[in-house]
Each structure stands twice: as structure tokens, then as C-alpha cells.
Amino acid sequence: MQMRLRVWRQKNRDTQGSLVDYAVDDVSSEMSFLEMLDVLNERLAGEGDDPIAFDHDCREGICGTCSLMINGQAHGPNRATTTCQLHMRSFEDGDTIRIEPWRAAAFPVLKDLVVDRAPLDAIVQAGGYISVNTGSAPDANLIPIGKPVADRAMDAAACIGCGACVAQCPNGAGQLFTAAKVSQLALLPQGKPERTKRVRSMVATMEDYFGSCSNFGECEAVCPKEISLDFIAVMNREYVRAALVSDPGD
16 A cells, blocks of 8 residues: 655744655555554654654553544544554555644644643642542452442543543533543542542643533544543533532532
């Protein structure tokens, strides 16, 4: 297969970027999308050119760092798939593929296809954890939790924090990510003691960086873990409850 790539190249966050055209020959349909970029980078390095910078780590759909806009869609054309899980068989011989970094005001471009996603970390640092020191790990069945609740919490915990929801949203909203992190703990008994303080802090931090949700639904459509919009409703209920509670510790 032959591919024509239009790749965003940008030296650093202070310079203007642009799309640069590349041709990649002998692409195997069994290659992953990132392996195809590796082939291009090996050629560029051999020619003395600067390889294309892009984020990656696990390459197993777990870490969420493979954040690319492919033909205008976060993570590419396949549903419930991260970029590293996308294979070249999803494209046709001779296709032109446009590859860009996440497009969101909260995610400034650092270099080429690499963006700064620190605002997502800031939301988690604002309260996406349980701070109580419980000593050694308790037995898994010490606190009885109904299977429907446990399954629901696990659905929220599946969020890998890739930021696709923000990049695809016309408003650059961070509600789906924040809702997943709030809901994961709000649904479990271990998260109840700090639920009020948690949702207040996390939502306030979210609003410092991201736009407002207006229910486009683009976030759910491109989420590689298919996080449901329903979790935004869970977060909203938690936030309304927090507004009615006088003691942040309640």
C-alpha cells in the first residue's frame, strides 16, 4: 500500500505550525498506525531530517497517550479504538491521511503531534482520589458492593484520560473526563466521605481550563473506552447535592 500523509509539523509551542506532505510506500495492511509512523520516522532520520514527534507508550490501548486527530476524528475512523490499536487495513491504497494533534485550547501543542494535557492531571489532583489512610489493603470482599454498582463504577474507571473527548468537542469541554473520575468514586462506599469536597474541587478546576458542555455528544462517540454520557448526569447530581450541603465534609 502507498499512503500520502499530511502531517502537522510545529517546532515548539511558540512557533507557527503547518501541514507537511509525505509519501510512505510499502505500507503493510497489518501495520498499526503508529508502526506506519515509525517507518516514516526511520526514513526521515536516515535522510537527516527531524523525525515527527508523537506521544506513545503502551501501544495496547491502555495508557491513552497516542492522541492523534486522523482525518479530523480523534483516534481515527474506528469506534472504541485508540490510535495505537488502529491498523492500516482501515484505509485504502493511495489514501491521503491528515494527521494533527489534539485541537483544543486547553491542550497547547508542544511539538508536532505532542500536546500538553496537564489540565487533565490538574482535575485529578483536585480530588480524584481517596485521601483517607486506611492502612494495609483490605480484603476485596470486606465491603459488600452490589454487582450492578460495581459494574457501573468499573465502566467509569475505564477512562484512560486520553483527552479525545475534549479534542472532539466543539466547545473543548472536559465534562466526560471529569464525570468519569467523579462517578467512579461517587458510586462506591469508599468514596462517599469526601464526595462533596471532591465534586466541588474537580468541577471548579475543570471550569478553569475547559469549555462548557452543550450536549453535542461528540465526546461519547469518539471515546475509545465508550464512556457513557450518563456519567455527566451523575456528576451533575453530585454537584447539585454539594451545593445543598453546608459542610464540605458531608
